[in-house]
Amino acid sequence: xxxxxxxxxxxxxxxxxxxxxxxxxxxxxxxxxxxxxxxxxxxxxxxxxxxxxxxxxxxxxxxxxxxxxxxxxxxxxxxxxxxxxxxxxxxxxxxxxxxxxxxxxxxxxxxxxxxxxxxxxxxxxxxxxxxxxxxxxxxxxxxxxxxxxxxxxxxxxxxxxxxxxxxxxxxxxxxxxxxxxxxxxxxxxxxxxxxxxxxxxxxxxxxxxxxxxxxxxxxxxxxxxxxxxxxxxxxxxxxxxxxxxxxxxxxxxxxxxxxxxxxxxxxxxxxxxxxxxxxxxxxxxxxxxxxxxxxxxxxxxxxxxxx
Numbered sequence: 393x394x395x396x397x398x399x400x401x402x403x404x405x406x407x408x409x410x411x412x413x414x415x416x417x418x419x420x421x422x423x424x425x426x427x428x429x430x431x432x433x434x435x436x437x438x439x440x441x442x443x444x445x446x447x448x449x450x451x452x453x454x455x456x457x458x459x460x461x462x463x464x465x466x467x468x469x470x471x472x473x474x475x476x477x478x479x480x481x482x483x484x485x486x487x488x489x490x491x492x493x494x495x496x497x498x499x500x501x502x503x504x505x506x507x508x509x510x511x512x513x514x515x516x517x518x519x520x521x522x523x524x525x526x527x528x529x530x531x532x533x534x535x536x537x538x539x540x541x542x543x544x545x546x547x548x549x550x551x552x553x554x555x556x557x558x559x560x561x562x563x564x565x566x567x568x569x570x571x572x573x574x575x576x577x578x579x580x581x582x583x584x585x586x587x588x589x590x591x592x593x594x595x596x597x598x599x600x601x602x603x604x605x606x607x608x609x610x611x612x613x614x615x616x617x618x619x620x621x622x623x624x625x626x627x628x629x630x631x632x633x634x635x636x637x638x639x640x641x642x643x644x645x646x647x648x649x650x651x652x653x654x655x656x657x658x659x660x661x662x663x664x665x666x667x668x669x670x671x672x673x674x675x676x677x678x679x680x681x682x683x684x685x686x687x688x689x690x691x692x693x694x695x696x697x698x699x
Contacts, residue, residue: 399562404471438691541595545592552588561577641672
C-alpha cells in the first residue's frame with residue numbers, strides 16, 4: 393500500500409502460531425466454539441422449560457447466555473475460516489461490521505452482569521421486598537436499556553471509525569478487527585475517536601464494574617452484620633457463580649486494556665483476546681451448571697422427562 397491510501401479489505405494476521413500447528417489449533421478452537429454455543433443454548437432451553445427458573449436472576453442469565461453465543465460468533469467463525477482456507481483477508485465492510493457487533497455484545501455483557509449484581513444485592517440485602525422490587529417490568533426495562541445503550545455506543549464508535557477512510561497499512565496484527573488497532577493504522581486524525589472511546593468506555597465498562605463492586609460491598613456488609621456459617625454458605629451459593637463470571641470477564645478486560653504493554657504486545661493482546669472472546673463464553677455454562685443446584689435440578693428434570 394501507498395501512504396494515506398483507501399482500503400477495500402484488510403489482512404488479518406491471526407493467531408501467533410506456526411503454520412504447521414494451524415490444523416491442531418483450528419480443531420481446538422472449533423471444539424471450544426461448539427461447546428460455547430451448545431452450552432449456552434442448553435442454559436436458555438433449561439430456563440425456558442423449567443418453571444422453577446422463571447426468576448429475575450435466570451431471566452438475566454438467559455440473556456447473558458444469548459449474548460455470549462453472539463459475542464463469540466462475531467469473531468470465531470471468521471477466524472476459523474481464515475485458518476482452514478489459509479486466507480487472511482476481510483472486506484472493509486465486514487471489518488466495520490465486526491467492530492460494531494463486537495462492541496454491542498461486549499457492552500451488553502457488561503450491563504447484564506451489572507443487572508445480575510443488582511439482583512443479588514436486592515435478594516440478600518432486602519429479601520422481604522425482593523419480589524416487589526425485582527418485578528418483571530423492572531427486569532425487562534434493565535435488559536432493554538442494556539441493549540439500547542450498547543447499540544448506541546457501538547453505533548457512535550462505528551460511525552466515527554467509518555469516517556477514517558485513509559490508512560497507512562491494511563495489515564491487522566490480530567485475528568479480528570480490533571477498534572484500537574484500526575485507529576493506530578489510520579493516517580487520519582483520531583483525536584475525536586480516542587476521546588469518545590475514553591468517555592463511552594468508562595460508561596459501559598468502568599461504571600458498571602464500580603456498580604458491581606458497590607453491590608457486593610453492601611452484600612458483604614449485610615453478611616457480616618449477622619455472621620453465621622449457614623448465612624455465608626447461602627450467600628456464596630447465591631453469588632458464587634456470578635462472581636466467577638465477573639472475575640473472568642473483567643479480568644480479561646483489565647489484562648487486555650489496562651496492564652502495561654511488554655515487548656510482545658501484539659502476541660499478548662491476541663492471547664488475552666482469545667480468553668475474552670472464546671474461553672470466557674465457553675466457561676460460563678460450566679460455571680452456572682456445576683455450581684448451581686437449581687440448574688442441575690432442572691437438567692435432571694428435563695432428562696427424566698425424556699426417558
